[in-house]
Amino acid sequence: MDTHDIFRQLTAGVRFTKKRTAPPAVNAKKSQIIAKEELPKPAKVAKLAEDDTATQQFRLLADNIGSNDTTNPAKDKRKKGNKKQLSPEQLEQQQREEQVQAIRKEHGITVLGKDVPAPISTFDELQQYKLLPRLKENLLSFGFEQPTPIQMQALPVLLKNRALMACAPTGSGKTLAFLTPIINGLRCHQTTGLRALVLAPTRELAQQIYRACMELTRSTGLRAHIISKVSEAHQQYGPECKQKYDILVSTPNRVRFLLQQQPPLLDLSRIEWFVLDEADRLMEDGKNNFKEQLDVIYEACTHSQKRVAFFSATYTVPVAKWALRHLKQLVRVTIGVANSATDTVQQELLFVGSESGKLIAVREMVRQGLQPPVLVFVQSKERAKQLFEELLYDGINVDVIHAERTQHQRDNCVRAFREGNIWVLICTELMGRGIDFKGVNLVINYDFPPTSISYIHRIGRTGRAGRPGRAVTFFTQDDTANLRSIAQIIKNSGGEVPDYMLKMKKVKKSEAKMRAKKPLEREDISTKIKAERLPLPREFDKTKKPMQAGKTQKQQKKKDTGKKPENKKPKKVKKSN
Numbered sequence: 001m002d003t004h005d006i007f008r009q010l011t012a013g014v015r016f017t018k019k020r021t022a023p024p025a026v027n028a029k030k031s032q033i034i035a036k037e038e039l040p041k042p043a044k045v046a047k048l049a050e051d052d053t054a055t056q057q058f059r060l061l062a063d064n065i066g067s068n069d070t071t072n073p074a075k076d077k078r079k080k081g082n083k084k085q086l087s088p089e090q091l092e093q094q095q096r097e098e099q100v101q102a103i104r105k106e107h108g109i110t111v112l113g114k115d116v117p118a119p120i121s122t123f124d125e126l127q128q129y130k131l132l133p134r135l136k137e138n139l140l141s142f143g144f145e146q147p148t149p150i151q152m153q154a155l156p157v158l159l160k161n162r163a164l165m166a167c168a169p170t171g172s173g174k175t176l177a178f179l180t181p182i183i184n185g186l187r188c189h190q191t192t193g194l195r196a197l198v199l200a201p202t203r204e205l206a207q208q209i210y211r212a213c214m215e216l217t218r219s220t221g222l223r224a225h226i227i228s229k230v231s232e233a234h235q236q237y238g239p240e241c242k243q244k245y246d247i248l249v250s251t252p253n254r255v256r257f258l259l260q261q262q263p264p265l266l267d268l269s270r271i272e273w274f275v276l277d278e279a280d281r282l283m284e285d286g287k288n289n290f291k292e293q294l295d296v297i298y299e300a301c302t303h304s305q306k307r308v309a310f311f312s313a314t315y316t317v318p319v320a321k322w323a324l325r326h327l328k329q330l331v332r333v334t335i336g337v338a339n340s341a342t343d344t345v346q347q348e349l350l351f352v353g354s355e356s357g358k359l360i361a362v363r364e365m366v367r368q369g370l371q372p373p374v375l376v377f378v379q380s381k382e383r384a385k386q387l388f389e390e391l392l393y394d395g396i397n398v399d400v401i402h403a404e405r406t407q408h409q410r411d412n413c414v415r416a417f418r419e420g421n422i423w424v425l426i427c428t429e430l431m432g433r434g435i436d437f438k439g440v441n442l443v444i445n446y447d448f449p450p451t452s453i454s455y456i457h458r459i460g461r462t463g464r465a466g467r468p469g470r471a472v473t474f475f476t477q478d479d480t481a482n483l484r485s486i487a488q489i490i491k492n493s494g495g496e497v498p499d500y501m502l503k504m505k506k507v508k509k510s511e512a513k514m515r516a517k518k519p520l521e522r523e524d525i526s527t528k529i530k531a532e533r534l535p536l537p538r539e540f541d542k543t544k545k546p547m548q549a550g551k552t553q554k555q556q557k558k559k560d561t562g563k564k565p566e567n568k569k570p571k572k573v574k575k576s577n
Ligand SMILES: Nc1ncnc2c1ncn2[C@@H]1O[C@H](COP(=O)(O)OP(=O)(O)OP(=O)(O)O)[C@@H](O)[C@H]1O
Pocket: 144, 145, 146, 147, 148, 151, 168, 169, 170, 171, 172, 173, 174, 175, 176, 312, 313, 433, 434, 435, 436, 460, 461, 464, 465
């Protein structure tokens, strides 16, 4: 029996569901306060090997920027040892530190950096940062009871004008965490031009951030803007343009396009806030060459006091290296365990046997009753179109969104999905990050995610703002290379997966990189018999004249070509003498 059979036996139709395990004594998101004393010492280098490389880079960050001694076990012991010698001020300072520690521990907040400001527990505590009254009103108008963990820590850091690298689970409120300090820092509209730039990897996400920015700047006088059509750029941004904006939200390629016009149509010399949402995505090389675009844009932001903030649910080594190279006095804030899936999503792995088994599995889920809205991820535009055509007549309000659809079609599709007119939205990685659809109940990974980072972001479209969600990931024998890393992600976020998955051979970095760039070749989703395999019926074949009534095929063929149809019988071969 070969591995294939064992695998099939092991997993045929098996659904691996993340059972809700009793939350561990401490908050599921392991809280980890790294103090200077805990930084890697020779003896601890072995431990680093367990960290993923991005965390290693960040641990080493502390050496460069001096770590915050928010928790310093050795120092604490010394202090505790001679508590009686502490002056009242020192005692008060120690109590404050212990309180800060308790808040961070309770909310799974890890900080790395020097003199990191204490987290807030309520929005009211923002008063100490002289929050604009109108901004505070707009913030409270969202109706949130209290700040999320990332907002608790990131708001004070940015309001103190520190450089920030923030990693927090999907759906945990990172957008408000960076927009609020920007708006508070700019205070009021000025005619000097752009002073804040927020970049996002997709137009849909930029649009979403822009909408939140418009809500937060209401009646503050500040002007936010989004580059909708670069074709209208000359009128909108040219030197003669009177309209001056304070905040620009955009994708990198549109900003770079305007910068590279002669003369440049954007002046970024006064940018005081440079914020990247989905920073690790924006620092990827590859087909979108975001990385190259980012370098061009960052170079144009020449303000000597600019603040830089990176946000994402995942961070990678390129982000760490970029930060090491460009930023001083950087603060890193991590909520929970870095690069882990949010623990609000019930995650399931479903072996579907083969590609055709996926369509059967989706239809079975529909038959059992789907709870819309549902997002279905596939790995390419072509496959998205094919799946759409397959499900179009299945009686579910389905639509598809991908980069080949016009901006207008994409906007309509997103709106229809948000308004509940579309129940099932088939999408590619375009919608894999950042998009905040309220109340998505289910994410189906029809095609296995190309990386564990893609998996974290895809399933993060559900289970947002603390609401529960569900994610089902189909896999076939061809997906075993990445299975182990995804199974590890599920396990790390409290799920249960079969041991054999965690023990599968680790895929080599080179193969993982290749896989991330070039998704697996898969059998078509479309079940239509390929037209080239069957002659088109005459009425569809434009190259032939329509059949005349009463004519046989042969008579018609003679009529078409003017020649007698060749005799189909095999020619008699004369016997050679
Ligand atoms: N303090 C809060 N309390 C409750 N909900 C909040 C709070 N702040 C933001 N939200 C809501 O949480 C949802 C997710 O917010 P947001 O889109 O900023 O998440 P995110 O962390 O950026 O997610 P992703 O990593 O997927 O981009 C939004 O609907 C937002 O309105």
